[in-house]
Amino acid sequence: MIHTEVSEVAAVTMVERPSMKIMLIKRVMDWILAFLSLPLLLPVILVAALITRLSSRGPAIFKQQRVGLNGKIFTIYKIRTMVHNPSGHQEHTVRGDKRITKLGKFLRKTKIDELPQLWNVLKGDMSIIGPRPEREDIVEQYAQQNNFYRIRHIIKPGITGWAQVNNPTATPEETIEKLEYDLYYINHLSVRLELQILLRTIGVVSSMESL
DSSP states (O other): OOOTTSOHHHHHHTSOOOOHHHHHHHHHHHHHHHHHHHHHHHHHHHHHHHHHHHHSSSOSEEEEEEEOGGGOEEEEEEEOOBOOOTTOOOSOOOTTOTTBOHHHHHHHHHTGGGTTHHHHHHHTSOEEESOOOOOHHHHHHHHHHOTTGGGGGGSOOEEEOHHHHHOTTOOGGGHHHHHHHHHHHHHTOOHHHHHHHHHHHHHHHHHTOOO
């Protein structure tokens, strides 16, 4: 259980930063997986983007600023799954969210909407596996509630992660539970755990059980 009263400085000392060796191996694995899979998945991305553009008003690709490694802001790319809002949607996505389009529901369940983030991986903004990135205002909100929250940023955010395969239907109210999974992942980062998450991600996508 994470104690919210622990200071942020003390919290850092309670989480072990992954070694340079494992981070180098992780980066090589990221690059190889993204480089090999992006050409194969590009037709899927293009078809999904085209249908999105034709089936609802607004751009096919959704872009948003997120917090990444060491608090650096980067632009994340996704296939749009919600009705277009020029000013952006500020509220968390919830179960049965009316803003999600019919196509968007399918794209979310199959994780096809996340595939453009392979470009983020190639650019070095993200990893295949890691804590999911959030908007800066959301990070500030949860960092005020729990001093461990910013520690998620000592590694790159990911397309999938330990929290996502253990609780694929998690809601915003379960953020602290997801944080515990993220910190466990950071403390136990290894090639074996990476492969385990990849395999379990395939299971989550196949079952279409995520939110």
